Amino acid sequence: MKIATWNVNSVRKRAGHLAAWLKAAQPDVVVLQEIKAQEAQFPRLEIEATGYKAEIVGQKGFNGVALLARHPVEITARALPDGDGDEQARYIEGRVATPAGPLTVGGIYLPNGNPIGTDKFAYKITWMDRLIQRTRQLLEREEMFVLGGDYNVCPTELDVYNPKAFANDALCQPQSRAALRTLLNLGLTDAVRAFDLDGACYTFWDYQAGAWAKNWGLRIDHLLLSPQAADRLSAVGIDKTERGRPDASDHVPVWCELEV
DNA sequence: ATGGTGGCGGTGCCA
Numbered sequence: 256m257k258i259a260t261w262n263v264n265s266v267r268k269r270a271g272h273l274a275a276w277l278k279a280a281q282p283d284v285v286v287l288q289e290i291k292a293q294e295a296q297f298p299r300l301e302i303e304a305t306g307y308k309a310e311i312v313g314q315k316g317f318n319g320v321a322l323l324a325r326h327p328v329e330i331t332a333r334a335l336p337d338g339d340g341d342e343q344a345r346y347i348e349g350r351v352a353t354p355a356g357p358l359t360v361g362g363i364y365l366p367n368g369n370p371i372g373t374d375k376f377a378y379k380i381t382w383m384d385r386l387i388q389r390t391r392q393l394l395e396r397e398e399m400f401v402l403g404g405d406y407n408v409c410p411t412e413l414d415v416y417n418p419k420a421f422a423n424d425a426l427c428q429p430q431s432r433a434a435l436r437t438l439l440n441l442g443l444t445d446a447v448r449a450f451d452l453d454g455a456c457y458t459f460w461d462y463q464a465g466a467w468a469k470n471w472g473l474r475i476d477h478l479l480l481s482p483q484a485a486d487r488l489s490a491v492g493i494d495k496t497e498r499g500r501p502d503a504s505d506h507v508p509v510w511c512e513l514e515v
Numbered sequence: 516a517t518g519g520t521g522g523c524g525g526t527g528c529c530a
Contacts, residue, residue, distance in 0.1 A: 264530085265522055289530085291522065316523050317530095367530060407530095461530090462520040505521080505530085 256353055256513045257282040258360055260403030260476055262459075262506035266290035266321070269504055270298040276497065277305040282510060283325060284351060286362025288405045290319035297321065314344035320362045320404075322347045331359065335385040336392075345382070346389075355487065355515035356398060361389075363404030368425030376425050379407070383434040390441055399484040399513065402443070405459075405506060406477050408435045410445065413453065414474035426475060444485035446478040446511040447493070459506045460498055467498055476509045487513040 259282040263269040266287060277285070285307070290297065293313040302309055307323040312333050322328065332348035334341070345364040350357050363386065368379030386402075393400050408431045412418040421427040439445060447456050457472025466472070480488060490512040497507045 268522070289522090317528085369530080464519055466520095 256284070256358060256515050257510055258401045258403060258478065258513065259285045259508050259510035260288070260362070260405070260478060261285065261508040262288040262364070262405040262476060262504060264289050264291070264504040264506065266292055266319075267296065267298060268502065270301050272497065272500060272503070274301055274305050276494070276508060277302070277307060277323070280494065280508065280510065284328075284349075284358075284360045285323040286347065286360060286403045287321040287323065288319075288362065288364035290321050291317060292319055310347060310349060312344045312347045314342075318344045318364055320344060320347045320364050322349050322360065322362050324349065324351060326351045332361075332389070335382070335389050337385055337388065353399070353513075353515040358484070358513070358515070359393060359398065359400035361393075361400065361402040361404070363402055363406060365405060365407045367407045368428075368431065371423060371425050371428060376428075379425060380430060380434060383431075383438070387434070387438050387441070390438060390443070394441060394481060397483065398481065399487065400481040401484055401511070401513075402479045403477070403509070405475060406435065407475055408432060409473055409475055410435055410477075413455065414457075416455070416457070416471045416473065426473065438479065442482050443479040444482075444488070446480055446488060446491045447474070447509065449485065449488060450491045456493055458493055458509055462505055476506055478509055478511050480511070484513055487515060489514040
């Protein structure tokens with residue numbers, strides 16, 4: 256099973272790139288972030304022609320997530336628990352069958368949280384608490400799951416091209432990193448770090464200031480695996496070449512393979 | 516360099 260995550264920065268602008276990448280990469284399940292579309296605006300014909308069924312949690316203009324799969328999927332959640340009126344489309348979760356038992360895949364678009372010291376940052380931390388709560392529920396099943404997405408958190412200084420420049424950024428705040436560590440310390444495995452302990456495995460390069468050409472990147476897109484999934488982890492990759500294409504998203508796909 | 520780039524929607528907001 257190949258599981259992937261990709262923040263596409265508008266699925267309508269990136270439908271051609273996405274369809275080509277699906278054909279080339281052949282993932283089994285993909286979670287998308289920042290589709291910036293309502294469900295009716297999703298380019299369903301173009302994407303589903305590649306052999307994938309798309310499940311959408313849409314929103315007008317901003318945010319929006321989707322789960323694509325070439326196997327039957329049971330959607331198990333379209334939001335995190337305790338939303339309390341939260342209308343932002345940032346979570347989708349589905350369950351697929353595998354020879355090794357059910358696999359749950361969660362798609363996450365974690366709030367950016369900038370600027371710090373505002374209600375946007377408070378919303379980010381609250382959202383992370385809700386993700387931790389959902390993760391505790393999933394862990395009780397003692398099954399395979401993968402929580403993939405744009406976490407908008409650089410786990411350590413190693414994940415930032417210039418840590419000093421990001422000292423006051425929400426993506427690098429001690430509070431953001433502590434919440435991510437709390438999530439990991441529940442027993443999850445960061446798939447990229449399971450294979451590369453000290454490399455600069457960036458997944459995002461800003462559009463501004465020629466960041467891609469200068470490799471001014473961040474590692475903010477992650478695949479976090481339950482113990483049952485981590486036991487079957489056989490490969491991990493970051494499809495950096497996607498960032499070099501004309502009209503690219505500012506994020507690239509991250510994927511892992513589970514031996515099932 | 517109080518900029519820079521990109522998407523949405525049709526104006527500033529968000530990243």
